[in-house]
Amino acid sequence: MAIGTTIKKARKKAGLTIRQAAETIGISEPSFSRMENGYNEFSVQRLLRLAELYDVSPSALLENSIVAAPSKVDLNRMRQVVETVQAVVNRMKARTSPEKMGLAVSEVYRIEIEHIIQDPKAEFDPKRHQSLIEAMFRK
Template identity: 55%
Template sequence: MALHNMLKQAREQAGLTLEKAAECIGISGASFSRMENGLSKVTMDRLEMLATLYDVSASALVAGSIVTRLSTIDLDRLKLVVAAVQEVVNDLGANPSPEKMALAVSELYRLEINYIVNDATAEFSPQRHLGIIEAMFTG
């Protein structure tokens, strides 16, 4: 099912009117309607806001389902992100604070979600993010 159809279904399941959902994410009802009808693109920021508003998984919406909690795919990908960050930290001999580790993991996971929006079946590849992770813990 197309993303715009999934968004409409998730909104209806959450019991929100189109106008109320539009108000919650700060856009006009007309703009929201175009998004739900597939006439305008859904930005990553809006996808994340809508997923939060509807209490669903953004990656599941992209994959064509409505999941009201983290899916196994999300959790598995998150584990891989944590392992990739930890490996770079170990290789660099860094000793980051828990806050910096949390920030790195959350940012990398956000980037990974952005990546899978374009290809929901893409496998996680730490090489895709190594430069970013290293930059977070050096300098």
């Protein structure tokens, strides 16, 4: 897949029109369209601006693998999961390995993501995961 096609796909995924994207990075609609269609080259600076606009990593655009950058909500939720797992482990006075901690955090985060998909406005509730975490660290 050509980079122009990837940029177009990222723009559509971000829900932006050619006009909106072009205005944001400071070029004309026809220039932007030519860029997406592979007729115009673009600078590294423009690539960085597009990645920021589309909330993806610059390397994702270059590698043709659009992966959304984690949002502040995602990062905050991950922090809450890590803090919750650590608090339960501390309360239990459990001795654990980094691998087991990583497994617990990733499993709780996976469950939390599924919960968010079902209810996007749901707040994080550590009680929802307490019994699972305790089961993972029982001797």
